Amino acid sequence: MTTYDIAGQTVTMPVQVRDASAGTVLFEVDAAGAAALLPTDAFEIVETSPGKAHLAVVLVDYRDNDLGAYHEVGLTLFVRPRSGGEDGTFITRLPVDQSFTCEAGQKIWGFPKTVERIDVENTATSSTWTLRMDGELALTLRLPRGGADEMPPAPMIAYSLIDGVPHATSFTQGGEGSQIVFGGDGVELTLGSHPVGRELAGLGLPGAPVVLSTWTETMRATFEEALPLKPE
Incomplete structure (x- = not known):
């Protein structure tokens, strides 16, 4: 059994998420621009069509989780290891609003977590997330909320760097109260003056095509050790 000492507390693997809400908006962007955001050449961007790739903005409200209760905004690309292996995700930015999960995410998985201000406003049919970094607006994203479908636990892989070394983290995610909305209905993105906002603008957002949005009202997940x- 692997354990980690995080801020004087013991975290035992795997990390369990027992209750959260999660939303995703998937944008179609330029593959070369997406590749430029990767901090390593150990991975290549998965193209969805020639010269095109997907960027996912992932929003999670963790309520019952081994790492505490917090909000998280993830900017995620889809990649494959150049050394061979399965397609997976690579998170380029991962702001959170609590320091414990920030330290845990960095130490355990090498995720690029930083502590920022994240404000969330929910209605019966929408969820609006505002991310501020260094006192500047980075983005505001509204997406549809709702759904009655069940999402069976699905196995996935997240790639990251720990001390410059590529790592893979296996995780599963599922839940209830889910929906998929194809296209951009109900999605509204505003970018701010923070460098992250300008980074997204460089990919063509907010005008980039929205492939789909998802929402899961009651999400559960399990994260294994990285x-x-x-090597090749």
Whole structure:
């Protein structure tokens, strides 16, 4: 059993998420621009069509989680290891609004977590997230909220760097109260003056096509230990 000492507390693997709400908006962006955001050449962007790739903005309200209760905004690309292996995700930015999960995410998985201000406003049919970094607006994103579908636990892989070494984290995610909305109905993105906002503008947002949005009202997940990738 692997454990980590995080801010004087013991975190035992795997990390369990027992209750959260999660939303995703998937944008179609330029593949070369997406590749430029990767901090390593160990991965290549997965193209959805020639010269195109997907960027996911992932929003999670963690309510019952081994790392505490917090909000999280993830900017995520889809990649594959150049050394071979499964397609997975690579998170380029991962703001959170609590320091414990920030330290845990960095130490355990090498995720690029930073502590920022995240404000969330929910209605019966929408969820609006505002991210401020260094006192500047980075983005405001509204997406549809709702759904009655069940999402069975699905296995996935998240890639990251720990001390410059590529790692893979296996995780599963599922839940209830889910929906998928194809296209951009109900999605509204505003970018701010913070460098992250300008970074997204460089990918063509907010005008980039919205492929789909998802919402899961009651999400559960399990995150395993990060393991180093085998070299080529």
